[in-house]
Amino acid sequence: MYLFLETSNYILAFCAFAFAALSISGAFVKNGTAKSLISAFLAVLNIIIATVAFGHMYLLKGKMIYLILFGVLFIALIMLLFLSKAIYRECDRLLLNNMSMLFTTGMIVITRISTDRAIRQLAIFLIVLLACMLIPLIIMKAEFIKKLTWVYAGVGITLISSVLILGEVINGSKITISVLGLRFQPSDAVKILFIFYMACLLWKDINHIKVILSALTCAAFVLVLVMSKDLGTALIFVIIYIFMIYMSTGNYIYLILGTVCCTGASVVAYNLFSHIRVRVSIWLDPWADIDNKGYQIAQSLFSINSGGLFGTGLFKGSPTSIPFCETDFIFSAISEELGLIFAMSVILVCLSCFAEMMRLSFLVHDMFYRLVIYGIAVSMCFQTFLTIGGGVKIIPLTGVTLPLVSYGGTSLLVSMFMYFIVQGIYIRLRLQKGPALYRFHKKQEPQATKESGNNINNKANKEPLKNGNRKSEKEVPGKAKPGDRKTK
């Protein structure tokens, strides 16, 4: 037993690292058989991680609750991995595996911090999971979601404005609203609406009016968010905007222009709002006011630092000394008790999710869905960067959560919705393209199938064939690198 307790950390670190490595390589593997083999491995590793971590906690504390939690988590993971696969045969298993790994990590840390919260988190997960099963269906059947441009914007702005007016002030920020006793953080959910709004506006064509129009809408969102002191989410909106404009125009000038405007706006905001100045000064020197404002970040740095490569072991560190450890600083808690290798594996798994989503947006030809996937990928990736970067003091604290890992109903719900929207788009694509996409993976593209595939998905953006014999006239020769990459 002692041997297990002493070595469990090394097992966890090894499994997490193996998972991350496999998961990253999984995002680049094209071969179907290899892909399913990797998926199986990932699932096994995931289960081992959950078993070892919960076993460790049970042996150390001897409370039944850990076993029960493990049992339910096990069922939840099986449901996530196999139920979705059973319902939608075409779903992306790599993303499912990554989801379950991130959620398992979150559950381990949340359970270690508070079993009550773990129960709540797990319950929310199960309910949301069931709801999520409908999302791919909606994506597949409902074409009208492409036309609701101003509905998204309207609902979004109404939601966050109502929070600004009606919301409760918690920890100095006005970002939560209570409905029927349940606390809800709408700004998180509005991200999805904003991504859909942008996609709706930009997918058919793009012109300067649309760029400016969307810029104004984005500014309205950001202004309301900054006023409710939700800086992290505000920043995410700006990034979503910049990158989606870049994606649809393909003009890097917008990327540069966006960055410049963003910097300018930050300077203005820095001078206008005192809470931003406070955040920046804490970031520059947390030690000056360690008793008060710098306490959180200082404790986070201590946590990250004290774990070493393999961590102190569960219950042997003190992640709870960081205020809001289970939401904003869960990454620090992971580094302390599970070790830097584990923590970095989590980063790599996030990266793998991002790479996989990017690959999917590569495959999807319909500009609307492509923009949606791209927006979701950018939003999740940037959010991950904000929360980890804030915890390790690369950037000022913004108070956003780590998708799927952090404790919190809204955050979990929104992240799962995002993942399943991506899944839905992928399933839709595979059902429509049918054999064509399959051939894609097999590296063989007989002319006939390819053509039929293109005909079905005959939107404004035709991907030229890889052998180039059907290069569209619209393409500027030399500039377009038609689909080479995915077939290599």
Next chain:
Amino acid sequence: MTEKLNKLYEYFKPVKELSRNKQVIITATFFSAIFLGICIYLIVFSFVNKSAFIDNSYNKQEKNLLQNTLRGEIVSSDGVCLAYSKLDESGNQVRVYPYADAFCHSVGYSALDKTGVESECNYYLLKSGSNPIERAKIEESGLLPSGNTVNTTINYNLQMTAHEALGDRYGAVIVTEVKTGRILVLLSHPTFDPNNIEENWENLVKDEKETALLNRSTAGLYPPGSVFKIFTAYEFRKEGGDVDGYSFDCTGSYKYDDLKISCYHGESHGTVDFGLSFAKSCNSSFANIGMSLDEKSFVEGLNSLMFNESLPQLFPTATVPESSYDISTDHKRMQTSIGQGDTLVSPYHINLLTMAIADGGTIMKPYTVESCVNSSGKVIEKAQPSVYRQLLDKDSSDFLRGLMEEVVEKGTASSLKNDLYTVAGKTGSAEYNNRGDSHGWFTGYAPADDPEIAITVIVEKGGTGSSSAVPLAKKVLDEYFASKGEN
């Protein structure tokens, strides 16, 4: 104009038709780079701050570690355990210092605050470097795995000899190895008992008379007395003073205008050359030498000898301010050049200078921690001797060595002459009040021909250096060469 506008428009033209794959690749590369950057930052960050954060009082890491690890032992260079931890009846860790107050400043203490080796190696003492299987075995038998053992350079025999020789008197002793920088003895009296420091803390902090918490050897500031003549001699030669042709007729005092400097107890030394002035510690002669020094060059010279700068940090150290050796007036000039001015020095400073003289001008960086080993004997960290600074040129150090040898040969430290080993050094009697009471100083190195150790002794209110500090130094040197002979 229109052309320019068109050109501008071209730049901002939404070019939807062009390859979208490029965007995806650029975005993916951008974010991947950020993520990998974070990973690298994390590794570097935690490696750099590995042991730095643990001492922060807001950090709970130490408390956590102490629940799973028994704080490691501190062992002297001759294998005697100087500090260890044990569990009391209620399962709390208690730190035990078997030699009570003898090592209180060098080993330090770990309760409340941390000092000495306890502070320097806190991280290693708390961490157990043994592998998980060994740890599991120990835990299975119901014990706590212990942290790493720290081997210090402090020599138990020498330290105890010095400790006993100093007895009830106040003062400090430092012995260092000149070729490595290892500190063999670091003693400061009065002492306190680190075993019950928590109970006595209030008294120790309040007590301004004894100031037992002050490490006199490194942070104590004393008037240097005749020891300062080393600096004066160095400066005289550096300014091109005629050392070989120097001669002075000592009548027991030296007058300049209406200022008078007397030799110790008014003793007259007769006609002395430079070496003899130094060996007999003739105040009159050195006041005379001091009058010939250039003010600016003197201050610069002292600045180059670690005055007005912080010494290699090891323990709390003291810095000598430049204003204390200003020789702008004749009176100050005469007093300062015989070490009775406003200048104050720490024994550590004098010891570093002695190291430089003994080792051809080079100071090795002093250190007290030799190595950290885990419970199975594997060395985790090992100190490497390193050069701190080339303080003097070879000529100057040879010159000063000649002077210091003469002190033992026919001067104030002649009681150190013996058949077993050779010594060179300088004594000092630093008057600290108007009644002529003085602190006794000795600084020197041995063996004189091939120096191994540098020793600096100060005995507060000990009278002359020859009568208080020199006998103490002799005891320590005897012990050093006796135990060396045994090996």
